[in-house]
Amino acid sequence: MTGRPRDPAVDDAIRRAALELVGEHGYRGVSMEAIAARSGVSKQAIYRRHASKGEVMLDAQAAFARTRLPTPDTGDLREDLLALLEETFSGQRGVNGALNRALAAEALQDDAFSELLNERLIRQRRDAVRLILARARERGEVAHPSDDLLIDLVFGPMWYALLLDPGKLTAEYAATLTDAVLAVARSHGRPESRTNSPTSGNTAG
Amino acid sequence: MTGRPRDPAVDDAIRRAALELVGEHGYRGVSMEAIAARSGVSKQAIYRRHASKGEVMLDAQAAFARTRLPTPDTGDLREDLLALLEETFSGQRGVNGALNRALAAEALQDDAFSELLNERLIRQRRDAVRLILARARERGEVAHPSDDLLIDLVFGPMWYALLLDPGKLTAEYAATLTDAVLAVARSHGRPESRTNSPTSGNTAG
Amino acid sequence: MTGRPRDPAVDDAIRRAALELVGEHGYRGVSMEAIAARSGVSKQAIYRRHASKGEVMLDAQAAFARTRLPTPDTGDLREDLLALLEETFSGQRGVNGALNRALAAEALQDDAFSELLNERLIRQRRDAVRLILARARERGEVAHPSDDLLIDLVFGPMWYALLLDPGKLTAEYAATLTDAVLAVARSHGRPESRTNSPTSGNTAG
Amino acid sequence: MTGRPRDPAVDDAIRRAALELVGEHGYRGVSMEAIAARSGVSKQAIYRRHASKGEVMLDAQAAFARTRLPTPDTGDLREDLLALLEETFSGQRGVNGALNRALAAEALQDDAFSELLNERLIRQRRDAVRLILARARERGEVAHPSDDLLIDLVFGPMWYALLLDPGKLTAEYAATLTDAVLAVARSHGRPESRTNSPTSGNTAG
DNA sequence: GTTTAAACGAGACGGTACGTCCAGTCTTGAA
């Protein structure tokens, strides 16, 4: 009834092989077959744990990513955001970036996987920003009513860059984007009058 | 030296079959083999034109998209942007949306294809926004120095939504996003003084 | 290290399908693809066993031929040879003959396959004749020093007929050829004196 | 109505390319496509002249072979035969041998081609031997009633060797085979009594 | 200790698609 317990070394071997192979051949160029061969593990053992290549990769990624995720708290929204963005952007280089792109690719073609990715990776990042915003909101730095939109403005351009030009994710771009998000955060999220009369402020009063 | 010229009817048949099949089985469920069978065209003929399934789809998509692409000119940035976004968002439903997601997935896994996608699809959309921004800038509606950032703020969240939750792309989200972009456009793109005099809040008053 | 053992039923299915298809469409008209389809076996499974269509056919042929191969022992060389030749010639009709011709064709174009054909089919037939000759030699019926030449005289004309006119392989031709081989067997394999004395004709008298 | 006449240079180019390619890649490894490419001639031009690769090769071969074909007339059957066989055997080396094997392969799988091969190549060789035999018969050197059988004994083993072991076609084998044919030629083609009584000669008397 | 049951490697299995090659035909423009 109990049977032989799963060997944790097998899990590790799979993760290790997966990451190596992505580094060498890209996500596309990796097959379950190759992971099995490289890891010295049978295909059966992999399929016992993961339903698809995507899940293998997500597992490998999560095992790595779990360590990080800082939520700076400097008392200043701009500094907090900037720190988070710089950290996040710089993490999109190398194998890690390749893996992220691959996971996104998988999610784009498979709703169930999209769900999974959201749960295991995306949500945590969004929550980190949400926490920063909550603190800033208490300090009166945020006028905009929707955290979610602000978060979209943070990560949307990041994934967009990952899609078209990963090289764009520099510290400079992080700063530019931070300032843009700040501008929105300070706004009320409703169109101001375009007449620009000095009394426009009164409409809110 | 001349040889028999390519038959344009073949190009059309390929495009038509590709779109039909994506509609029926999704991008994943389409194979070059199936496209050839459905279109009554030989695989050779397809490979002569396109290097991969992605290119076939991109070509089919581009042939459709070429017809549209409105650049509203109402004399008001908010209205122009909103119109474009609503139009674009509503175009991400159904087969077209599925196709866009698939193309993005492909681009995420293949740099060469990413390039191609940029050239044939992305650039045109960005240019449409760029034109709208240029007109608004002349009218004094845009203070932010970088068109590119503003454009990133328009399309970044769109692709981000396509990745995680395509259902998010409603007219309402278009409006919310438009206002956010406007807020940034009106800003100077540089952080406001953070000297944090207790009266700083009054500047808005 | 052990792995799942090969399924002998697969071997059989391949052989059966191969023979059926040769009967229906001729060797030329058979493809690996068709063998796989007809046998309900994957192409992989076939290529795991055989490197080419030729090998598949040879295997099928050999599996059949293995059952037969009589070596008559009547105590008389002529009768033994005649029986073997009649049996062999009559076996070159219908599908079997077509198959033999095809195997020969394959061998003519591929040295490695020639080798294989020799090992698996030809050698056994030659050995059958060799055995007959050995017994006859003990009885003093064979003067010619070379078994191999005598065997060549048996099978050479057979393949030659298969090449140019398979219909020639009648019982009558078997008899004629048998007598010719006998004539050589009784000779010493060296030219008789050609001193050409006018009386040399008398030696036969 | 007359149109442009065919360019004989095209015929030559085809033949030349065909022979070159057979030499380089073997008959198997030659395609109409390759012949066209190598010769700088369009596929159309080839198909206008020849119905198949086999016919191209037969044409190329015939253009070469037409020059030779000696029918020695030394006044002695053995010498005539030996000369012919040595000449013929030595001609089966190199490209020529490869071509002959290929033509045979083609004939084995295609009755129409077999016919053609017979007409254009085989018949002439048989006739050469037939002529030699006729002269010998007049000199009383041939007792056997059937020229055709004797000819089969000459060429059968040759093709047989070509099939299984072309290296066998040495001058020595030519001699051995010649002697065997001679033995048959001197026989009556009917089985002698095996009792070997000295009176056996009388049965014919 | 012995059972017992699951995990393990190896690798065969039916499928499906891949991207390539060649056959034989057709279509262009030039000679």
Next chain:
DNA sequence: TTCAAGACTGGACGTACCGTCTCGTTTAAAC
């Protein structure tokens, strides 16, 4: 009408993975 060029359909090639299925062996908990 031929010619070189090259597009065209059709079909098979041999390969690569997929996810599943035996095999024989190993391992640890339950008896």
